[in-house]
Amino acid sequence: MSTTRLTVAQAVVRFLEAQHVERDGVETPFFAGCWGIFGHGNVAGVGQALLEREVAAREGQEQGHVLRYHQARNEQAMVHAAVGYARHRDRLAAFACTASVGPGATNMVTGAALATINRIPVLLLPGDVFATRVSNPVLQELEDPTSMDVSVNDCFKPVSRFWDRVNRPEQLPLSLLAAMRVLTDPVETGAVTLSLPQDVQAEAWDFDDDLFARRVWHVARPPVEDAALARAVATIRSAQRPLLVAGGGTIYSGATDALRAFAEATGVPVAESQAGKGSLPYDHPRSVGAVGATGTTAANALAAEADVVVGVGTRWSDFTSASKTVFAHPDVRFVNLNVASVDAHKLSAVVAQGDARRGLVQLTESLAGWSAPDAHTARATELAQEWDATVQRSHDLGHAPLPAQSEVLGVVNRVSRPQDVVVCAAGSMPGDLHKMWRTRDRKGYHVEYGFSCMGYEIAGGLGVKMAALDTGEDRDVVVMVGDGSYLMMSQEIVTSVQEGVKLIVVLVQNHGFASIGALSESLGSQRFGTRYRYRTERGLDGDVLPVDLAANAASLGAHVIRVSGVDELEKAFAEAQAADVTTVIHVETDPTVPAPDSPAWWDVPVAETSVLESTREARTTYEQNKQRQRSHLRPSDPHTEETPS
Incomplete structure (x- = not known):
């Protein structure tokens, strides 16, 4: 049996490079690369291993598939980018994401939950505290007085489809193979977390060379029996x-x-x-x-x-x-x-x-x-x-002085190409897009609504565009984002500029949380805490805050176009299409103009008792709607349909 002496981190990288996936006779490398932000928990481990492979490729010492490193600005965002990539690739390709111990690792927990809920594969490689414990407590270590075997990485357990901590080099092969089984399974897939103690990452071992042989994971198409x-x-x-x-x-x-x-x-x-x-x-x-x-x-x-x-x-x-x-x-x-x-x-x-x-x-x-x-x-x-006629009327509303959000969506939908991809995740736009966006391509619509995570949009759009580039697809990626989500996470604009991955970002400014504001009002909570306003003696009900998101986007390296209405928006979008850099189109809208709706209902409980008349009225409406809910417990099997409801 031949072996190669490598550190655990080097072995991880070599293994990931050798993994392929096959469906319908088409084989492709499974891992497109590795996102990472380095700190003391992974810089000398996974970071060193990625550098070593990059140097080998640069100097011509390695001609095969080499795991490419991509630098991110936020650990949560890099997981979102990985999810956007894998979703656009129909889960047949994925990214690894590495972060340092402590806050770097826990920043990825939200991204892990998003991946698992949406059943999208992503491999997380968080640094962990010393397995040997000789330096305990180390910087950023959680000291659990009930166990020496607990770290913040245990937070990943409920949001991962597979979780393991590699405390010894000889444990690595079984962990890697188990991780790949889950990542490539359409039923089981989601976030997979391999916690790598920082001392173990740097520890050397004689690994069996078979671990690094080309391995193909076959994605089956099981028939209905x-x-x-x-x-x-x-x-x-x-x-x-x-x-x-x-x-x-x-x-x-x-x-x-x-x-x-x-x-x-x-x-x-x-x-x-x-x-x-x-x-x-x-x-x-x-x-x-x-x-x-x-x-x-x-x-x-x-x-x-x-x-x-x-x-x-x-x-x-x-x-x-x-x-x-x-x-x-x-x-x-x-x-x-x-x-x-x-x-x-x-x-x-x-x-x-x-x-x-x-x-x-x-x-x-x-x-x-x-x-x-x-x-x-x-x-x-x-x-x-x-319904299509209703949508058209909403697109042509002509609301003044500020346009309605539906008009903005209408312009972008009309002037974008059929193969272009709209990306969104949270706020009022996902609902408006679901009802009104005229999708013309099977990959033209990418709204993350399993977790509906504010801040996904720009990072997720970055991943979608990278996937399109890797597969040679001529697609613009149009990120629709409100000011609330933009303020949550916009820094991957910097990454898009650094990587030369162009996005078109339509930034809708309505000075607050429009979606939750409308929901709050319908639940009798009077839009409390949903407006971006100065504090007064009465609360957060003063003038609009002087936030200039367009200037912020420009400071991150984007080309920025300010528009004041839908007439200017079409021209701005054409300019963004022709640009070769990430372009942000900033447009203000009136958040009080609703999009056309159907009489469907969403179960959000209302306070059962309140001194507020608005809440009491909303509770009455809620109880009326609850009466329409059904259990759907009646068996649908035609052989048992005589069973009473």
Whole structure:
């Protein structure tokens, strides 16, 4: 057995370089690179290992795939960038992220949660305290009086799909292989954390060379087994008013063509979750747009009437199901096609566990000769056309003196190209985009709504653009961000400038948290704490703060264009398209002008007792809406449908 003497950190880097993934006969390196911010917990370990490989590549000593280092400004942001990259690559490529011990490590916890909730692969390599403990307590160490084996990295356990601490070099191979199994599994994937004590990172060991051999991880397309397929087909054939809800799994599995074929063959209308938006082009005859709490009137009207709902690759969050109020048919049944058992079994569904693309092909073939009633299909088309007209009116609102946010979205949507990608995450814009953005490409819509993390937008957009560049795609990445999210995390503008990765950032300034402000008002909390205002004797209700976000963006190295209305916005966007550097377009909007909405509901509890009349009125409305909630406990299996509700 041949061996090579390497430090643990050097062995980690060499191993990551050798990992490949294959799906449908196409093999690619799995790790695109490593994001990192160095401190005493990783600078002499992972940092030294990355430097060593970069020097080898630069001097021609290494011709193969070498893990490329990318410098970030914030540890949370670099995880967001890694997530944006992996999502755009359909989870078939990923980044590692390394941070120092203590605050550097814990800054990544939010990013880890976002990755795991969205089921996006990212490998985290936080530094840790000394395994030998001879220097304890070291700088930035948490001293737990109940255990010598606890560090701040234990915070990653609940937000990681796999977590391990490598206390000895000989433990490394099993940890690395377990990490890769999880990262490349469509069901299990998410954040994987390998805690690396700083002394162990620098410790040398004679590693078996087989650890660094080229290794291919195969991503399977499991079919729906025959009996489950038969149950699903029988349920769908019984439908008079069917509806299909496409989730993120439809896109990750490359199932959009199969979905189109299914919809065209069966006439079943297709609604979309946030992660599934783009599964069909917005103007496809079977597309009825967004469903749920941020849905269209078309999709939600059909959802309310649907007797059979087919979920494809969706995890049925409360937004998608309008907190279990939108599917109102008294005998509604669900069929869930999902590679993950946990999602396939939700809503007491007929379970069709399998790959989305392969499963849709199976359903289409098995449903040959069957289609939804013509009247139902025609009604869906009519409702979608009515909603599209509503969207157009909102785009052309002509509100003055400041434009409405819907007008800004309308201009950007119209002048961007079909293949360009809109990126957003939090605030009022995700809901407006879900309802009103006219998606024309399966990768044209990238809204992080699993965690809806403020600050994701610019960092996530950076990752999306890097993915597009790595795959040779001609796409502009348009980051839509409000002032609240911008103030949370904007510093990766610097990284985009450093890396030469151009973004178009549309910065909507409305001087506060517009989304939560509107929600607060609807819940009787009077927009408390949501405006950016000077403090007075009455509270935070003074004049608008003199914050100049455009000047801030310019100071970070971006080209900045200030616009005062939608007429100037179109010209500014054309300038941004022609630019070769990250460009920020700053536009002020009126936060009091709502976008068109459907009567869907979101369950946010209201105080049960209050001295405020506004809160008492909101509680009355809340209790009325709660009465519409359903448990969906009735079995959907046609063999058990006689079971009482």
